[in-house]
Amino acid sequence: MTENMLEHFFYPESIAVVGATSREGKVGNTLLKNILPFRGKAKGHVRIYAVNPKYDKILNVRCYPSVLQIEDVVDLAVVAVPAVSVPEVLEQCGAKGIKNVVVISAGFKEAGREGAVLESKLVRISDKYGLNLVGPNCLGIINTHAGLNATFGKSTPTKGNIAFLSQSGAFALAVIDWAKAANVGFSKMVSLGNKAVLDECDFIEYLAMDAETAVITLYLEDIREGRRFIDVAREATKTKPVVVLKSGKTEAGAKAASSHTGSIAGSVEAFSAAFQQSGVVEANSINDLFDFSLTLSRIRHVSGGIAIVTNSGGPGVMAADAIEESGLGLAAFDRETMEKLRDLHVANFYNPVDVMGDADSDKFGSALGIVSAAESVGAIIAILSPTAPIEFDKAGDYVLELNDKKPIIPVFMGGDEIANTVERFKKQGITNYFDPVRAVKALCAVKKYSESRDKVSATPFYFKVHRKAIEELIGLWDRKEVKRGIGVEGFKVLETYGIPVPPYGKAETAAEALELADRIGYPVSMKIVSPDIVHKTDVGCVKLNVRREEVKETFFEILHRAEKYTSARRIEGVLVQQMVEGGKEVIVGMKRDMHFGPLIMFGLGGIYVEVFKDVSFRIAPLSKEDAIEMIKSVKAYRILRGVRGEPMSDIDSLVDVLLRVSQLSMDFPEILEADLNPIKVFEHGKGCYAIDFKMIIEAKK
Amino acid sequence: MKSLLVSSIEEYSGKSALIIALGLMLRDKGFKVGYFKPFCVGTTRIGEQLVDEDAYNTASVLNTGDDIEDVCPVKLDKPYVEYVCSTDPVSLKRRVMDSYKRISEGRDVVLVEGAVEYKVGRALGLSDLDVSSALDLDALMVVKYTSDFVIDGILIAKELFGARLKFVLFNQLAGYKKAYVKEVTQRFLKRNGLEMLGSLPYDPLLAGLFVSELGEALNGEWLVKPEEDVIIEEFLIGAMSPPAALKYFRRVRQAALITGGDRADLQNLALETGNIKCLLLTGHLEPPATMLGKAEEKGIPVILVADDTLTTMEKVDNVFGKARIKGDAKIRRIKELVERFIDLKSLEVLD
Known part of the structure; x- marks a missing residue:
C-alpha cells in the first residue's frame, strides 16, 4: 500500500456520503452535516455528493440513487447504510472506481454470525476491486488540518500534532469530547472499527510520513499482523514517537475482548517485547496515553539529568522520589550554577532547588533561568504551590519563555488560582500536572523513546546450518509412530544448530544402556525419556553420577518409577548422558x-x-x-x-x-x-x- | 480352502480391524474371501433384522455378499444365562457348521472372527476353543499389550488351544517395550511353540470418532453442522487461559475442544489455530454469536450439550477407543499398518 492511496482518505477532492438522510438525529444526517463544512475549508474545490434513492436533495446537496449515477470522479465514499446493504454499495463503489471507503455501519462481525458472513463478503469485494476500506463498525475519520470531519460525532477536535488511531469507536468519541474540554489538539483521527481490510499498520505507515503528525497515539485491543506491526512501528519510531495503550492484557480483559470483538489474546510478554523492540512507548492507562503523547509531542529528547525547582519542600521530595524510582537521574549542578543559586538566596541550591515559600514569581523565574542554563540539566520540573507571594500568571510567563531553552514540565498545584495559567500553557501545547509523579512518568516516556530511537537497529544474525538433517527429523516426527513431544531426537537438532550438548544416547534395554555408558565414559547421568514426564527430577527419574556397576540397576529403577506416572506405552527409554560437573x-x-x-x-x-x-x-x-x-x-x-x-x-x-x-x-x-x-x-x-x-x-x- | 480363526485374550483388542485389513489384502491378491463370526453378542436391531453391529460392519466393508444370517449364525438375543439354559448346544453347533459350510463354498480363504474373547461362549460350546476344534481352524491371537503380564495370558491360552494356536500378534504396542518385545518376548514365545507375527502401534486415527458419532453419543444440539464428517482423534478440555491453551491447541491434530459455552476466548482461539476440528460446548451455555459466525465461516462444527465438562469427558471416554473401522481413511490406515508391521509370510492362508 503506498501512502498516496491513503492520502485520499484525508485529502479527498470529492466525497460521496452513502446513506445520507434529511432525518435529524440519524447517523447519515449528522455525517453529512459534519462533512459539509469541508467544502469551504479545503484549499481547492471539493465536491460533496449525497447518495440515497429516496431523495433528490438533502441539506442542499444533490442526492443520487447510487454512486454509479454520480458523473464525477469520487475519491472517498463514506458509507452509513444498514449492514445488509453494504456489500451492494461496495460493489457499486468498486464498479465506479472509488478506491477509498469508510464503512461506518455496524452489524458485522461484532453482531453475530450473519454479521460475520457479511463482513467476509466485504473483505472479498474489497479484494476484488482493491478497495481501501476503513471499518466497518467505526466512527469515521478526521483530518483537523484540512477541516475534514467524516464522523458522526457531535464535535470536532481542534488542530494539533497528535494522530490518534482507535480500535474502539466509543473511546474515540469520548476522547474527542474530552480533548475539546482539555484543549488537546489532534492532527488526524481514525476509528479503525473491525479492521476488516485496513488496520493500524497501514495507518502507522502513512502517519509516519505525515508532516502534520508529531506523535502517533494508538488504542488497540488486538494486533493481528504482529510481525508487520513490529516492522512498521520500528520504521515509524525512527522519525516520530508511537504511543500505545493495549487493552485485554489480563485474562479477564482478554476474555472480555474476545466476546466483544472476537479477538484472540496474545501473550502479554509478546506484546511488551514487540513494543520494546520496535521502540513503541507503552501506556497502561488513558492518563498515561495522553500524558505521554502530549509530552512527546513537544519533547523528543532529554539530554542530561532532571532538575526540580520548587517553592515547597514536600512536592519537591515527591518528585525526587519519582525520578529516582523511574531510573531517570537528578541533574548534578556545576559550581557556577550552585553559586548563582546561592546568590539568589534559595533554601537549597542543590537539586531539588527550593526557592522557599516566601519567594515571589520573579525569584522562582530567576531560579528557573539559572537552572535552565546549566549544561547538566536536560529537563526541568517546575513545581509551584499557591503561596501568597506567587502570581501564577507571571510564573507562567517564565515557564513559557524558558521552555524553548530547556523543556519545562509545569507542576502548578492548585485549582481556581491556576486555571488561567493552565489554559495559557495548553495553548502552547504544554500540559500542567497537579501530581509531580505524573510529570516524571511523562518524562520517563521521553527517555524510553529517545533511548530506543538511538539504538542502532542491528540486523539479525545468521549461522549456516545443515537444514536437511532437521527436515529429516521433523519428517520423522510427522510419522505416526513417533510422538509429537520430544525425546532425545531433540539433541540432534541442537547439535545440528551448533549448540553444544554433552555426549549422549537413548537406551531401550538395560544391555543397550550399558553399551552406551561404556562408550561415553563414566560417570554418566541417566534420565527418563517420556513426553508425559516433564519434571523428571521431581519423580526420581533422573540419576546423576552413575558408575558402571550401577547402570543396569539404575535403568530398571528409572523405568519402574516412570511407570508409576504414565503407561509404559508413553515411555521411550532412558537417556544416557555424560555427567557435566560445575557451571x-x-x-x-x-x-x-x-x-x-x-x-x-x-x-x-x-x-x-x-x-x-x-x-x-x-x-x-x-x-x-x-x-x-x-x-x-x-x-x-x-x-x-x-x-x-x-x-x-x-x-x-x-x-x-x-x-x-x-x-x-x-x-x-x-x-x-x-x-x-x-x-x-x-x-x-x-x-x-x-x-x-x-x-x-x-x-x- | 484355507481358514484362520482370529481370537483375542481381551475384548477390544482389534480383531475386526485385523480381519478387515487381511480380508482386503487377500482380495487385492485375487483371492475369494469369506467372513464368518459364529457367536455374536453385540446385537442391535437394524430395520427388521437383529444383527451384530460389529460383524455387520466388517461384512459390509469386506462386501462378501453372504447372507448376514450365515455370517452370524448364533446371536445373543436374550441375557446370556437365560440363553445358556434355554438352548440346545447340539442344534447350535449344527447351525454353526451349516453356516460355515455355506460361507466356505467357492471361497479360497475364510476369516473367522472369535467372540468377545476366547473364553466367551464356552457354556454354549461356542467359545473360540470349541470353534477351532469343531471347524479344525488354526488360530491367531491378537493381544493388546497392556503390560508385560499379557504373556501369562498367552501361555494359558496356548495350553487350552494346544497345537491349533499358532500365531501371536501384539496390538497397541508403543514406547521402549517395542525393543523388549522384539528381542526378548519373541524368543520366549518361540520356545513355547508360538510364532510372533509382529506388533501394531497405537494409532489415533483408528481410535478416532467421526463427528457424527460424537454428536450422537453425546446427544448434543448442532449449533453449526459439519460440512464433512471428519474424524476426531483427540480431545482437549479447555479450562486454562488462552496463552496457556495455545500450545495444546497447536500440538494436537484432528481434535475436539470440550469447553464451557461461555469461554469465548478459548473458542475463538480454537477456531484460529486450525487443528481443532470440532467444538463441544458444555453446560447448555449459548456461545456468543460472533464465535458461531466464525465457526460457520471456517466450517468447524459446534455441538452444544447440556452436561457439564466433566460428565461430557466421561461420556467421550466411554465411546473412545471402541470405534469401528469404517470410512475410507480408517480402512486405508489399517491396511497400511498391517502391511508395514506384520510379517504375513508365516500366515499360510496368504500363500
Whole structure:
C-alpha cells in the first residue's frame, strides 16, 4: 500500500456520503452535516455528493440513487447504510472506481454470525476491486488540518500534532469530547472499527510520513499482523514517537475482548517485547496515553539529568522520589550554577532547588533561568504551590519563555488560582500536572523513546546450518509412530544448530544402556525419556553420577518409577548422558506467539525460576545486540558476572546459543516450543552445554 | 480352502480391524474371501433384522455378499444365562457348521472372527476353543499389550488351544517395550511353540470418532453442522487461559475442544489455530454469536450439550477407543499398518 492511496482518505477532492438522510438525529444526517463544512475549508474545490434513492436533495446537496449515477470522479465514499446493504454499495463503489471507503455501519462481525458472513463478503469485494476500506463498525475519520470531519460525532477536535488511531469507536468519541474540554489538539483521527481490510499498520505507515503528525497515539485491543506491526512501528519510531495503550492484557480483559470483538489474546510478554523492540512507548492507562503523547509531542529528547525547582519542600521530595524510582537521574549542578543559586538566596541550591515559600514569581523565574542554563540539566520540573507571594500568571510567563531553552514540565498545584495559567500553557501545547509523579512518568516516556530511537537497529544474525538433517527429523516426527513431544531426537537438532550438548544416547534395554555408558565414559547421568514426564527430577527419574556397576540397576529403577506416572506405552527409554560437573544454570526458551511469532526467553535456571520469574523476552529474529540486552536485563545477570571474586561466566557462549535458537525458531515454524533447560555455563572462555532439551512440534494440518 | 480363526485374550483388542485389513489384502491378491463370526453378542436391531453391529460392519466393508444370517449364525438375543439354559448346544453347533459350510463354498480363504474373547461362549460350546476344534481352524491371537503380564495370558491360552494356536500378534504396542518385545518376548514365545507375527502401534486415527458419532453419543444440539464428517482423534478440555491453551491447541491434530459455552476466548482461539476440528460446548451455555459466525465461516462444527465438562469427558471416554473401522481413511490406515508391521509370510492362508 503506498501512502498516496491513503492520502485520499484525508485529502479527498470529492466525497460521496452513502446513506445520507434529511432525518435529524440519524447517523447519515449528522455525517453529512459534519462533512459539509469541508467544502469551504479545503484549499481547492471539493465536491460533496449525497447518495440515497429516496431523495433528490438533502441539506442542499444533490442526492443520487447510487454512486454509479454520480458523473464525477469520487475519491472517498463514506458509507452509513444498514449492514445488509453494504456489500451492494461496495460493489457499486468498486464498479465506479472509488478506491477509498469508510464503512461506518455496524452489524458485522461484532453482531453475530450473519454479521460475520457479511463482513467476509466485504473483505472479498474489497479484494476484488482493491478497495481501501476503513471499518466497518467505526466512527469515521478526521483530518483537523484540512477541516475534514467524516464522523458522526457531535464535535470536532481542534488542530494539533497528535494522530490518534482507535480500535474502539466509543473511546474515540469520548476522547474527542474530552480533548475539546482539555484543549488537546489532534492532527488526524481514525476509528479503525473491525479492521476488516485496513488496520493500524497501514495507518502507522502513512502517519509516519505525515508532516502534520508529531506523535502517533494508538488504542488497540488486538494486533493481528504482529510481525508487520513490529516492522512498521520500528520504521515509524525512527522519525516520530508511537504511543500505545493495549487493552485485554489480563485474562479477564482478554476474555472480555474476545466476546466483544472476537479477538484472540496474545501473550502479554509478546506484546511488551514487540513494543520494546520496535521502540513503541507503552501506556497502561488513558492518563498515561495522553500524558505521554502530549509530552512527546513537544519533547523528543532529554539530554542530561532532571532538575526540580520548587517553592515547597514536600512536592519537591515527591518528585525526587519519582525520578529516582523511574531510573531517570537528578541533574548534578556545576559550581557556577550552585553559586548563582546561592546568590539568589534559595533554601537549597542543590537539586531539588527550593526557592522557599516566601519567594515571589520573579525569584522562582530567576531560579528557573539559572537552572535552565546549566549544561547538566536536560529537563526541568517546575513545581509551584499557591503561596501568597506567587502570581501564577507571571510564573507562567517564565515557564513559557524558558521552555524553548530547556523543556519545562509545569507542576502548578492548585485549582481556581491556576486555571488561567493552565489554559495559557495548553495553548502552547504544554500540559500542567497537579501530581509531580505524573510529570516524571511523562518524562520517563521521553527517555524510553529517545533511548530506543538511538539504538542502532542491528540486523539479525545468521549461522549456516545443515537444514536437511532437521527436515529429516521433523519428517520423522510427522510419522505416526513417533510422538509429537520430544525425546532425545531433540539433541540432534541442537547439535545440528551448533549448540553444544554433552555426549549422549537413548537406551531401550538395560544391555543397550550399558553399551552406551561404556562408550561415553563414566560417570554418566541417566534420565527418563517420556513426553508425559516433564519434571523428571521431581519423580526420581533422573540419576546423576552413575558408575558402571550401577547402570543396569539404575535403568530398571528409572523405568519402574516412570511407570508409576504414565503407561509404559508413553515411555521411550532412558537417556544416557555424560555427567557435566560445575557451571551455573540458565534457561533459554522459545514459545511461538499467535501474532508475533517466536518469542525467545532467557532466565537464570534452577528450580526457583518459576517463583522469581526473572526472565526476559524478545521476538525473533534476534540481533546480537538483542541477545546481549536479554542477558543483561535479568536481575541474575549479576550472578553470571560473578559475585565475591567468582570468575565471570562465558556470556558470549550464551549470546551464541540465543542467536542459534532464534534462528532455529525462524527456520522451522513447525517448532512451537523449545526449552533448553538447564544450560550449564562455565567460566569465560569455557563455553556452555545444553543439558536437557524439550520441544513441541506442530501437528501437520 | 484355507481358514484362520482370529481370537483375542481381551475384548477390544482389534480383531475386526485385523480381519478387515487381511480380508482386503487377500482380495487385492485375487483371492475369494469369506467372513464368518459364529457367536455374536453385540446385537442391535437394524430395520427388521437383529444383527451384530460389529460383524455387520466388517461384512459390509469386506462386501462378501453372504447372507448376514450365515455370517452370524448364533446371536445373543436374550441375557446370556437365560440363553445358556434355554438352548440346545447340539442344534447350535449344527447351525454353526451349516453356516460355515455355506460361507466356505467357492471361497479360497475364510476369516473367522472369535467372540468377545476366547473364553466367551464356552457354556454354549461356542467359545473360540470349541470353534477351532469343531471347524479344525488354526488360530491367531491378537493381544493388546497392556503390560508385560499379557504373556501369562498367552501361555494359558496356548495350553487350552494346544497345537491349533499358532500365531501371536501384539496390538497397541508403543514406547521402549517395542525393543523388549522384539528381542526378548519373541524368543520366549518361540520356545513355547508360538510364532510372533509382529506388533501394531497405537494409532489415533483408528481410535478416532467421526463427528457424527460424537454428536450422537453425546446427544448434543448442532449449533453449526459439519460440512464433512471428519474424524476426531483427540480431545482437549479447555479450562486454562488462552496463552496457556495455545500450545495444546497447536500440538494436537484432528481434535475436539470440550469447553464451557461461555469461554469465548478459548473458542475463538480454537477456531484460529486450525487443528481443532470440532467444538463441544458444555453446560447448555449459548456461545456468543460472533464465535458461531466464525465457526460457520471456517466450517468447524459446534455441538452444544447440556452436561457439564466433566460428565461430557466421561461420556467421550466411554465411546473412545471402541470405534469401528469404517470410512475410507480408517480402512486405508489399517491396511497400511498391517502391511508395514506384520510379517504375513508365516500366515499360510496368504500363500
